[in-house]
Amino acid sequence: MIRFESDYAEGAHTRILKRLLETNEEQTPGYGMDEYCERARGYIREACDMENADVHFLVGGTQANTTIISSILRPHQGAVSAITGHIAGHESGAIEATGHKVLTLPSDDGKINARQVKELYDAHWNDATHEHMVQPGLVYISHPSENGTTYSKSELEELSKVCRECGLPLFMDGARLGYGLAAKDNDLSLKDIARLCDVFYIGGTKLGALFGEAVVITNGDLKRDFRYMIKQKGGLLAKGRLLGIQFETLFEGGLYDEISKHAVDLAMMIREAFVEKGFSLRYDSKTNQQFPILPNDVLSELGKNYSFSYWEKVDDTQSVVRFCTSWATKKEHVEQLIEDIRNLDL
Amino acid sequence: MIRFESDYAEGAHTRILKRLLETNEEQTPGYGMDEYCERARGYIREACDMENADVHFLVGGTQANTTIISSILRPHQGAVSAITGHIAGHESGAIEATGHKVLTLPSDDGKINARQVKELYDAHWNDATHEHMVQPGLVYISHPSENGTTYSKSELEELSKVCRECGLPLFMDGARLGYGLAAKDNDLSLKDIARLCDVFYIGGTKLGALFGEAVVITNGDLKRDFRYMIKQKGGLLAKGRLLGIQFETLFEGGLYDEISKHAVDLAMMIREAFVEKGFSLRYDSKTNQQFPILPNDVLSELGKNYSFSYWEKVDDTQSVVRFCTSWATKKEHVEQLIEDIRNLDL
Amino acid sequence: MIRFESDYAEGAHTRILKRLLETNEEQTPGYGMDEYCERARGYIREACDMENADVHFLVGGTQANTTIISSILRPHQGAVSAITGHIAGHESGAIEATGHKVLTLPSDDGKINARQVKELYDAHWNDATHEHMVQPGLVYISHPSENGTTYSKSELEELSKVCRECGLPLFMDGARLGYGLAAKDNDLSLKDIARLCDVFYIGGTKLGALFGEAVVITNGDLKRDFRYMIKQKGGLLAKGRLLGIQFETLFEGGLYDEISKHAVDLAMMIREAFVEKGFSLRYDSKTNQQFPILPNDVLSELGKNYSFSYWEKVDDTQSVVRFCTSWATKKEHVEQLIEDIRNLDL
Amino acid sequence: MIRFESDYAEGAHTRILKRLLETNEEQTPGYGMDEYCERARGYIREACDMENADVHFLVGGTQANTTIISSILRPHQGAVSAITGHIAGHESGAIEATGHKVLTLPSDDGKINARQVKELYDAHWNDATHEHMVQPGLVYISHPSENGTTYSKSELEELSKVCRECGLPLFMDGARLGYGLAAKDNDLSLKDIARLCDVFYIGGTKLGALFGEAVVITNGDLKRDFRYMIKQKGGLLAKGRLLGIQFETLFEGGLYDEISKHAVDLAMMIREAFVEKGFSLRYDSKTNQQFPILPNDVLSELGKNYSFSYWEKVDDTQSVVRFCTSWATKKEHVEQLIEDIRNLDL
Structure with missing residues (x-):
């Protein structure tokens, strides 16, 4: 996980x-x-x-x-x-x-x-x-x-x-x-x-x-x-x-600046991956927290290998969740996540 | 007043x-x-x-x-x-x-x-x-x-x-x-x-x-x-x-019951007077507070002889106000108010 | 009482x-x-x-x-x-x-x-x-x-x-x-x-x-x-x-001054009566509260007709109590109290 | 220090x-x-x-x-x-x-x-x-x-x-x-x-x-x-x-027990040094804090190499101070202190 x-x-x-x-x-x-x-x-x-x-x-x-x-x-x-x-x-x-x-x-x-x-x-x-x-x-x-x-x-x-x-x-x-x-x-x-x-x-x-x-x-x-x-x-x-x-x-x-930049760069990669896959973002965040709106079955799929926060219900089939990066986030973990987003079977 | x-x-x-x-x-x-x-x-x-x-x-x-x-x-x-x-x-x-x-x-x-x-x-x-x-x-x-x-x-x-x-x-x-x-x-x-x-x-x-x-x-x-x-x-x-x-x-x-009833009876008379004159009520109150929605010029007119509370703005021409009766309200004052409501020149 | x-x-x-x-x-x-x-x-x-x-x-x-x-x-x-x-x-x-x-x-x-x-x-x-x-x-x-x-x-x-x-x-x-x-x-x-x-x-x-x-x-x-x-x-x-x-x-x-003076005058009469009878005062109060130190049997005796506040124990036989006068105290009540203090059988 | x-x-x-x-x-x-x-x-x-x-x-x-x-x-x-x-x-x-x-x-x-x-x-x-x-x-x-x-x-x-x-x-x-x-x-x-x-x-x-x-x-x-x-x-x-x-x-x-014992053992050594030198203790502490009563010139002397807390004044010539040991106190530091206590020129 x-x-x-x-x-x-x-x-x-x-x-x-x-x-x-x-x-x-x-x-x-x-x-x-x-x-x-x-x-x-x-x-x-x-x-x-x-x-x-x-x-x-x-x-x-x-x-x-x-x-x-x-x-x-x-x-x-x-x-x-x-x-x-x-x-x-x-x-x-x-x-x-x-x-x-x-x-x-x-x-x-x-x-x-x-x-x-x-x-x-x-x-x-x-x-x-x-x-x-x-x-x-x-x-x-x-x-x-x-x-x-x-x-x-x-x-x-x-x-x-x-x-x-x-x-x-x-x-x-x-x-x-x-x-x-x-x-x-x-x-x-x-x-x-x-x-x-x-x-x-x-x-x-x-x-x-x-x-x-x-x-x-x-x-x-x-x-x-x-x-x-x-x-x-x-x-x-x-x-x-x-x-x-x-x-x-x-x-x-x-x-302080260096590690902040590290986290934000990785967050932007995650953001782009979601956008490229056709998902909307609940808030226009350019920082280390990203809030994609995802179908519930996508949540289940991604939830197998990644933990993220439930944010709010959109409707019966979609929810907002939060992905955070930080100073400690490993680039290879983000790359793996992006790969898994790309490979989602929608 | x-x-x-x-x-x-x-x-x-x-x-x-x-x-x-x-x-x-x-x-x-x-x-x-x-x-x-x-x-x-x-x-x-x-x-x-x-x-x-x-x-x-x-x-x-x-x-x-x-x-x-x-x-x-x-x-x-x-x-x-x-x-x-x-x-x-x-x-x-x-x-x-x-x-x-x-x-x-x-x-x-x-x-x-x-x-x-x-x-x-x-x-x-x-x-x-x-x-x-x-x-x-x-x-x-x-x-x-x-x-x-x-x-x-x-x-x-x-x-x-x-x-x-x-x-x-x-x-x-x-x-x-x-x-x-x-x-x-x-x-x-x-x-x-x-x-x-x-x-x-x-x-x-x-x-x-x-x-x-x-x-x-x-x-x-x-x-x-x-x-x-x-x-x-x-x-x-x-x-x-x-x-x-x-x-x-x-x-x-x-x-306690007697004086409460007195106030409510008078409030209902005021309520009816406003309704009969064609005004709406903001809340459906059956108690001693009445909240008519009144044109601002009516407020000015009634304000010459009566004090009441400003409640909230409806739009540029109308407002909600509050008229209270109480155990002490005099029936003749209410009757005078009703008369003045009836005589409003709309 | x-x-x-x-x-x-x-x-x-x-x-x-x-x-x-x-x-x-x-x-x-x-x-x-x-x-x-x-x-x-x-x-x-x-x-x-x-x-x-x-x-x-x-x-x-x-x-x-x-x-x-x-x-x-x-x-x-x-x-x-x-x-x-x-x-x-x-x-x-x-x-x-x-x-x-x-x-x-x-x-x-x-x-x-x-x-x-x-x-x-x-x-x-x-x-x-x-x-x-x-x-x-x-x-x-x-x-x-x-x-x-x-x-x-x-x-x-x-x-x-x-x-x-x-x-x-x-x-x-x-x-x-x-x-x-x-x-x-x-x-x-x-x-x-x-x-x-x-x-x-x-x-x-x-x-x-x-x-x-x-x-x-x-x-x-x-x-x-x-x-x-x-x-x-x-x-x-x-x-x-x-x-x-x-x-x-x-x-x-x-x-305000007049009724305050009334109370204090009466309190001073009570004070003097206690002092004349040989009792000490716990505090040197020149105001409407008096704090005599009284033997417990005197408390019992006075307590038959008068209410006063228990303040604190001095020793096994004596206590401090408080007598208050006020704007409303009746002079005849004070006179009666003084008479009873004078007549205490010590 | x-x-x-x-x-x-x-x-x-x-x-x-x-x-x-x-x-x-x-x-x-x-x-x-x-x-x-x-x-x-x-x-x-x-x-x-x-x-x-x-x-x-x-x-x-x-x-x-x-x-x-x-x-x-x-x-x-x-x-x-x-x-x-x-x-x-x-x-x-x-x-x-x-x-x-x-x-x-x-x-x-x-x-x-x-x-x-x-x-x-x-x-x-x-x-x-x-x-x-x-x-x-x-x-x-x-x-x-x-x-x-x-x-x-x-x-x-x-x-x-x-x-x-x-x-x-x-x-x-x-x-x-x-x-x-x-x-x-x-x-x-x-x-x-x-x-x-x-x-x-x-x-x-x-x-x-x-x-x-x-x-x-x-x-x-x-x-x-x-x-x-x-x-x-x-x-x-x-x-x-x-x-x-x-x-x-x-x-x-x-x-937890081991490091606690370490501190207390050292504190008891300090305590004994003060007692042997003829000083009294303000409190009978068997724990890591010791409260000797010391003449003010002794405070000045010890204060050259050691920091301790001022506790309270006893009289014009003596004060209570506090010496603390802890899990981290070094035995050699305590030994040096004891040596200096012993060598005090009273």
């Missing part, structure tokens, strides 16, 4: 494991106050071209989302998100558990736009009973989205502009950020993201690390006391240097 | 004020442990035909909703509600502030049905990643709904049956319960409600009291330690007897 | 009931937007000599404490309070339910002082692991305290000075504020309190109102969006004018 | 790193559903002699404490803990952030006893106003405690008995559990702990793992839906197998 069901099926990139081994016996202070973390912060600030950004390392995505959102909002405020957003549906109520509603916007492809945010904002403030409703307090997006789609630079600029006009911090969940930056048609850089968002994170778990997300806070108003929040939400790893070592390795010599 | 904008524009029924005056100098224990509360509890248990029901008096609706829901749910569970439900949109995030998501079901008329609940329940438990999603933990309905509509006995029986099959306590918000019981086509009694729901409340604020909601817990599993919860959520009135005196008065000699 | 067990045993002052009756049929907007609330706000701003103070009316004390504290603190911050403070022990965990720890300071008499606050503040910030601990975020005091004691003007000035130096908003719980202002040796005015505190409330429930607390926010930074918070915490009374009418009546023509 | 300041200064035991390397390229399902986790669960159940125990792997201690406590308590309940307990002082308010008060008991040595729990329980339920106070809902202990002390079998049996009589689940924080089990005078086994506690965890972070805590739920009533809670609190690691691999390695062939 070859797994395309997720982008967290393997351990970590070899270089990371090697560094963990090399540094294993060193004694360092805990909780992210070591020199590895400090160096990793430097690399990330440099990549973002923002010397005064605050960089924190957290263990996982739920933690990052919860810590960031609850750190920013006052009790009567909510987080604006696409209805498809991870925080809206797949965090077991983690955001609500910190006291905040997720205010959802409709989305077909996982993205939201500046106009939607402005309309929701205006609708709130123009409602005579707005004090009886949850006030929008920040905007959450993910890039790539849950559906593999990405924001263009102009889209993000518009969204950022509206958010700043409305006083809504813009938070980008970058659990798969590398795969977005490596997308074929991407025109966004880390520098753009740092400039346009108020806070975002650079995913490690799905991009070569054993685990870990690097939170970057660019808006000075959001920096204060963030380490208390990390500790309170359970994200302050005792052996913080594990995170520092991993992100240092990822951002040294371009490893 | 004659106000039809809400059902809480006046003080309290004369009999209630009279009793507050008569008892004013008496000294009683606090926090609902007085004999007035005890007698009121007895009346309500009798009206519900349920001797072992627990009855608690709270100050208002937000409190009642918050206290009940947070008392029942475990941290990973949410409250299922119509998207139009009060807790979904008009409590400033009070439910989320206690840590719980409101899981919404679509609704055009403010009601939800047994099939919807079952489907949501099945969808949750059949999803392979259900542990990553908020688990449905109770079902919230209001009767009448936010839109003035009511549940028939058979509808409530079906809903109750599904809820019990799924292990989901059924909670009825009865902020306007009297108006539902007094609806023309109503076939539900308080006894039915007590039998079919696990917890509900009988609204006082909108039905003759200065303030107050009587929470009735019929499911023994939900009774434990409820007074702690009331205290914690700020609902345990020091001078609890004020609530006891009010509910005693409302449930002595049928006052 | 004559009740001295609490200061909320009766209904409301006659003038308040009279005004509720007179205004009962008037129609007003809800949620505190009526003219009675507006006038009451004006009276209170005038009494505080602070035109730009924000004044909000809430139903009760738990609500006021919860709403104010959760509105001010960020998630990692706590409220500093005397270990004896109401929020530390008698709110069923209401503060914690909003996510915040109560950071307690030792206190023998219910009060805390500037030095204690400064030491706690310094201890936090000087601790190398302070990010692992709850950060002090505001200071809560009550005046009079739970033990009937009061702050002098110089004590409050010192406390206020330290709080401002430390960036800690100072919040005064004034559930019994009138009785503090009426204390024999009091040198604090409402104007001083408004000047020295960042937010406080003027208790109504225990001082002539059926219920209600007037929250006064003097620090501009704490004003924003407070009405959302009131709604979310269940304190936004639909018939808000009930609160406006009550506070208007209390602050018109000095009623 | 040789570090004795914490027990999380190094990476992981070599055998663990080796296994992570060997398994790195394997593809497994996420979120703890892999075969490594399953095998590790089996080993732990076996070590606990409890086949039906639920075993979950979480990333860290704050998470474990927060997830377990918030999973058990209802909103009005609190966790009983020694005032010195980790959850009382060093989690940045993580417990309160889930809505619950920590109810503290005095403790000089980090432990609490059965009598204290019973008295607190009785005091609560005998108080006439108990509904206004936080109800004790579970008992939290740590073993070893924050002060290195441990419970004897008879102490734990008494505590467990009282907890069961009072209906209070007993939760043991075992962040350093191995070091407790390896203590010289220890008569408790994992089997005893599993039998006497309702839930506990076996620390990995401080005992040879890169990170990770194994939560063992033995009380059937506490098992339901625990994985939802882990996810919500951010503890459900995507690459869950990392935890499985680590705990499998630790519990295969007795590694």
Whole structure:
């Protein structure tokens, strides 16, 4: 069984494991106050071209989302998100558990736009009973989205502009950020993201690390006391240097970009194979997740040798499924899959 | 200006004020442990035909909703509600502030049905990643709904049956319960409600009291330690007897039913006037709230002498508005409104 | 049985009931937007000599404490309070339910002082692991305290000075504020309190109102969006004018001061009677609560005709109890009690 | 600089790193559903002699404490803990952030006893106003405690008995559990702990793992839906197998016991060196943490070559400090320290 069901099926990139081994016996202070973390912060600030950004390392995505959102909002405020957003549906109520509603916007492809945010904002403030409703307090997006789609630079600029006009911090969940930056048609850089968002994170778990997300806070108003929040939400790893070592390795010599490109290239090969065979794609993803619409008997056939995720039912005969590649995906596995797609007897 | 904008524009029924005056100098224990509360509890248990029901008096609706829901749910569970439900949109995030998501079901008329609940329940438990999603933990309905509509006995029986099959306590918000019981086509009694729901409340604020909601817990599993919860959520009135005196008065000699009927009769007169004049109604409400769809110039004309609530835009020329009657509405005011509706120059 | 067990045993002052009756049929907007609330706000701003103070009316004390504290603190911050403070022990965990720890300071008499606050503040910030601990975020005091004691003007000035130096908003719980202002040796005015505190409330429930607390926010930074918070915490009374009418009546023509003085005068008579009989007082209270230390057989004897609260055990033969007077206490009841104290056969 | 300041200064035991390397390229399902986790669960159940125990792997201690406590308590309940307990002082308010008060008991040595729990329980339920106070809902202990002390079998049996009589689940924080089990005078086994506690965890972070805590739920009533809670609190690691691999390695062939013993043996050597030199110990710790009371000039002298933690001031000339050993401590470092202690010029 070859797994395309997720982008967290393997351990970590070899270089990371090697560094963990090399540094294993060193004694360092805990909780992210070591020199590895400090160096990793430097690399990330440099990549973002923002010397005064605050960089924190957290263990996982739920933690990052919860810590960031609850750190920013006052009790009567909510987080604006696409209805498809991870925080809206797949965090077991983690955001609500910190006291905040997720205010959802409709989305077909996982993205939201500046106009939607402005309309929701205006609708709130123009409602005579707005004090009886949850006030929008920040905007959450993910890039790539849950559906593999990405924001263009102009889209993000518009969204950022509206958010700043409305006083809504813009938070980008970058659990798969590398795969977005490596997308074929991407025109966004880390520098753009740092400039346009108020806070975002650079995913490690799905991009070569054993685990870990690097939170970057660019808006000075959001920096204060963030380490208390990390500790309170359970994200302050005792052996913080594990995170520092991993992100240092990822951002040294371009490893993060390189492995992201690897995954996206393989994903595009899979995409093309499905398209060539005549299948449609549910979302126009140029990143590491591909969502073909497949007849149920094709699912059964491919399911014999490959694992992938069931996404949603289309009708009685067809379904959307998800194939993921990652930094760890082997080219020969993709080639074998493509061969099997080509040979499908339709 | 004659106000039809809400059902809480006046003080309290004369009999209630009279009793507050008569008892004013008496000294009683606090926090609902007085004999007035005890007698009121007895009346309500009798009206519900349920001797072992627990009855608690709270100050208002937000409190009642918050206290009940947070008392029942475990941290990973949410409250299922119509998207139009009060807790979904008009409590400033009070439910989320206690840590719980409101899981919404679509609704055009403010009601939800047994099939919807079952489907949501099945969808949750059949999803392979259900542990990553908020688990449905109770079902919230209001009767009448936010839109003035009511549940028939058979509808409530079906809903109750599904809820019990799924292990989901059924909670009825009865902020306007009297108006539902007094609806023309109503076939539900308080006894039915007590039998079919696990917890509900009988609204006082909108039905003759200065303030107050009587929470009735019929499911023994939900009774434990409820007074702690009331205290914690700020609902345990020091001078609890004020609530006891009010509910005693409302449930002595049928006052609650009588004043509910008064409001509904007047609302039906308004309804008929609009219909006769050729206007449509947005919801088929047989209760004290009426939702005519009116041209904007009619709104301006009626707005000169009457206040009512803006509900929603239909198109550039028409809007839905809400006219409320209440226990306090004067018949001559309704007659004057009807006359003005008849004389509208369309 | 004559009740001295609490200061909320009766209904409301006659003038308040009279005004509720007179205004009962008037129609007003809800949620505190009526003219009675507006006038009451004006009276209170005038009494505080602070035109730009924000004044909000809430139903009760738990609500006021919860709403104010959760509105001010960020998630990692706590409220500093005397270990004896109401929020530390008698709110069923209401503060914690909003996510915040109560950071307690030792206190023998219910009060805390500037030095204690400064030491706690310094201890936090000087601790190398302070990010692992709850950060002090505001200071809560009550005046009079739970033990009937009061702050002098110089004590409050010192406390206020330290709080401002430390960036800690100072919040005064004034559930019994009138009785503090009426204390024999009091040198604090409402104007001083408004000047020295960042937010406080003027208790109504225990001082002539059926219920209600007037929250006064003097620090501009704490004003924003407070009405959302009131709604979310269940304190936004639909018939808000009930609160406006009550506070208007209390602050018109000095009623609040007058009834506070009445209660304190009677309490001092009780105090003297106990002292003359040779009993000690647990706290040096000059307000409406008196805490004599009495032999257990005296408790039995007095308990035949009077109710009072058990406070704490001293030893096997003696206990501290609490006698409360209030705006409603009848002088003849106090005289009868004093007579019975004098006639005790020791 | 040789570090004795914490027990999380190094990476992981070599055998663990080796296994992570060997398994790195394997593809497994996420979120703890892999075969490594399953095998590790089996080993732990076996070590606990409890086949039906639920075993979950979480990333860290704050998470474990927060997830377990918030999973058990209802909103009005609190966790009983020694005032010195980790959850009382060093989690940045993580417990309160889930809505619950920590109810503290005095403790000089980090432990609490059965009598204290019973008295607190009785005091609560005998108080006439108990509904206004936080109800004790579970008992939290740590073993070893924050002060290195441990419970004897008879102490734990008494505590467990009282907890069961009072209906209070007993939760043991075992962040350093191995070091407790390896203590010289220890008569408790994992089997005893599993039998006497309702839930506990076996620390990995401080005992040879890169990170990770194994939560063992033995009380059937506490098992339901625990994985939802882990996810919500951010503890459900995507690459869950990392935890499985680590705990499998630790519990295969007795590694956990072996490395625990190593640390404790070295700690006892340090202890003896201090005692022989004439210094007192603040706590009678037989585990990996030692708390000598040292003159300030000795601190300066030792501080030149060794790092240790400042614990508390004794007087102007003496302080308590903490020396930690761990699975990773080198014997030669300890010998060098002992030599330097012996050579101190007092």
